[in-house]
Amino acid sequence: MTFLEILRVAFSAIRASKLRSFLTALGIVIGVGAVITMIALGSGAQAAVEEQLEALGTDLLSVSAGQSFWHGVASAQRVSVTSDDAMALMRDARTLKAVVPSLDGRMQVELDGRNVNIDVVATTADFASVNRFKMGRGRFFSEGDDQARRRVAVAGADIPTELETDPTTLVGRQVMIRGVAFEVIGLMEPKGTEGRDDPDETLYIPFRTGEYRMFGTDRLSQITVQMEDPERMEASMLEIETILRREHRLRPDEANDFRIRDRSQFLTAQAEAGATLTFLLAGIAAVSLLVGGIGIMNIMLVSVTQRTREIGIRKAIGATRSHILAQFLVEALTLCLLGGLVGIAAGWGAAVFFSKLNGWRVIVTPGAVGLAAGFSVFVGLFFGVWPARQAASLDPIEALRYE
Secondary structure, eight states, rough: OOHHHHHHHHHHHHHHHHHHHHHHHHHHHHHHHHHHHHHHHHHHHHHHHHHHHHHHOTTEEEEEEEEEETEEEEEESOOOHHHHHHHHHHHHOOOOEEEEEEEEEEEEEEEEEEEEEEEEEEETTTTTHHHOOOEEEEEEOOOOHHHHOEEOOOOEEHHHTTTTHHHHHHTOOOEEEEEEEEEEEEEEOOOOOOOOOOGGGEEEEHHHHIIIIISSOOEEEEEEESSSOOHHHHHHHHHHHHHHHHTTTTTTSOSSSSEETTTTTHHHHHHHHHHHHHHHHHHHHHHOOOOOHHHOOOOOHHHHHHTHHHHHHHHHTOOHHHHHHHHHHHHHHHHHHHHHHHHHHHHHHHHHHHHHHOOOOOOOOHHHHHHHHHHHHHHHHHHHHHHHHHHHHHOOOHHHOOO
16 A cells, blocks of 8 residues: 555545544644744744843943942932032043933923923933934934033924924924923934833933023933943943942942942843743643644544444455554644644734734744644644554454444
8 A cells, every 4th residue: 555545545534524623633723823823922022122122222331329328227318429420430431432411300391382291301412322312303412512501402202292293393493391492403213111211202401401500400310321342341330330439438348329230131131031921821832732632632542433444444455554553643644734734824813913903013933833833743643643553453353343
């Protein structure tokens, strides 16, 4: 008996019992579809986090005020990081590429009678390049604007919506920030949320303008520093610590009264959590594939019982043990492959549906498709062997007597 004849007999058996074949493959369809969908959603989430990491920059550190201590006891008075600290870092640090101080606070902003409370950040001209901001219209303020304490502002992408105005006409107009007129000279492209901050809903003004005319203080919200070499992060952090401890006149036995943070750490943790969740979801989906494989084995065992007389007749006319074994294995593999293909299409469609419904990003990778297809073949082989062996081991005389 040739392999083509074995295939023809197996396909004939599948067609003869369409409902049974459909129910057999259904478990594989659900399992493969679930694996594809879960991996696509997880991969999309990881890619989004990686894009955020790239946009945020892995070469940035932030310095902010910490807690002061007296003889090991936390002081009620919180210390400050000042513009003098930023100047000291600019002057003395050798491992830093840029130092960007900033002041921020909520202020009333008015345009054409529309009055809203908006985050206002006073910072230097390096802010946009250091934080990977891109301009949609106009320009970011320059070092000359900062030194001259000009009253100019750059708006985040969502500011026109907040002020209920047309984004195309905002640049060149004047807004009132706490009663002081500022000319809008630029509108940024959307940046997205960064932790608790939303740059798209923020107005940016020159640092010296904010320090002397709006905030009236040299106490900074934070200092963002860009390292020359991200691979030497520890050296940069140690240099920042040394300079600031000297500026704050801290004794060797005193703890730091400032904090130095790697701004990408929370996104890295988020990426790791996303990867863990992806593997967890894929594992749960794989369980459904396992259940589908058990279902195939059960139905194939029932099929062996129902087709005992047929097996006896085939053995009586010359079919060998290997022929019977091959026939039932081909049936199981065919059902799993068909179920796998339909499951891949269903999983892909489900991933796209969730993407359209919730705005989630999905990525269906060749690796995920190959994994699902390979697993479906493995399930067909693994759970098809026992029923096939049962069928091949039937005694032809006993099989012919079976009713």
